[in-house]
Amino acid sequence: FWWGLITNTQVTEKWSWWNDFHFVNQLFFIYRTGATYLSPNSRWVTTGGYAILKLGAPFSQGQLVRAEHRPWFQTIYRVPSTKSVSTSFRFRYDARFIANLSDSSIAPGYAFNSRWRFNNAFRYAWGNRLSRHFNFTTSMLNESLITTGKGPNGVPFEHRSHLMLAFSKKDITLNAGYVVRFLAVNPSLLRIN
Numbered sequence: 088f089w090w091g092l093i094t095n096t097q098v099t100e101k102w103s104w105w106n107d108f109h110f111v112n113q114l115f116f117i118y119r120t121g122a123t124y125l126s127p128n129s130r131w132v133t134t135g136g137y138a139i140l141k142l143g144a145p146f147s148q149g150q151l152v153r154a155e156h157r158p159w160f161q162t163i164y165r166v167p168s169t170k171s172v173s174t175s176f177r178f179r180y181d182a183r184f185i186a187n188l189s190d191s192s193i194a195p196g197y198a199f200n201s202r203w204r205f206n207n208a209f210r211y212a213w214g215n216r217l218s219r220h221f222n223f224t225t226s227m228l229n230e231s232l233i234t235t236g237k238g239p240n241g242v243p244f245e246h247r248s249h250l251m252l253a254f255s256k257k258d259i260t261l262n263a264g265y266v267v268r269f270l271a272v273n274p275s276l277l278r279i280n
Contacts, residue, residue: 198238
């Protein structure tokens with residue numbers, strides 16, 4: 088299971104504060120925060136910030152022991168939409184400073200990689216057709232992740248496809264869905280999770 092919590096708190100008309108937390112048992116935990124600027128028409132939204140991660144390691148028996156520091160920024164373009172249909176495009180860059188490993192422990196120092204993320208989201212808002220107590224939305228998201236740099240980059244290319252159902256009431260949204268991950272581990276191995 089992939090657990091996540093994302094908040095975006097409006098501070099002024101043009102600025103908000105982003106926080107997100109994600110946890111996958113025995114794989115990683117991330118806390119990401121940043122300041123968000125909204126363009127006057129809210130079609131362009133740009134966020135910059137910092138993330139800290141704890142990762143598993145080959146020798147850690149599922150314990151999250153490896154640190155990663157990640158300055159990041161993203162920009163989102165929201166395509167003009169109708170009341171029911173909306174789409175957006177997001178670009179995110181992560182500067183990844185990942186703790187080095189030896190064969191059996193964390194080694195001194197950090198390796199550096201860049202991660203380039205390209206995302207497209209398509210949403211259909213059903214409104215309160217299922218119940219007058221909440222709004223219902225379905226979403227399809229596709230995201231490609233490309234990792235470059237001299238450090239050990241794990242998976243150089245990954246693609247994620249998400250089918251999400253969302254239930255909203257006022258400012259709270261609960262998402263549930265299914266994710267398929269295509270991981271190009273090396274030129275001769277593609278893993279699908």
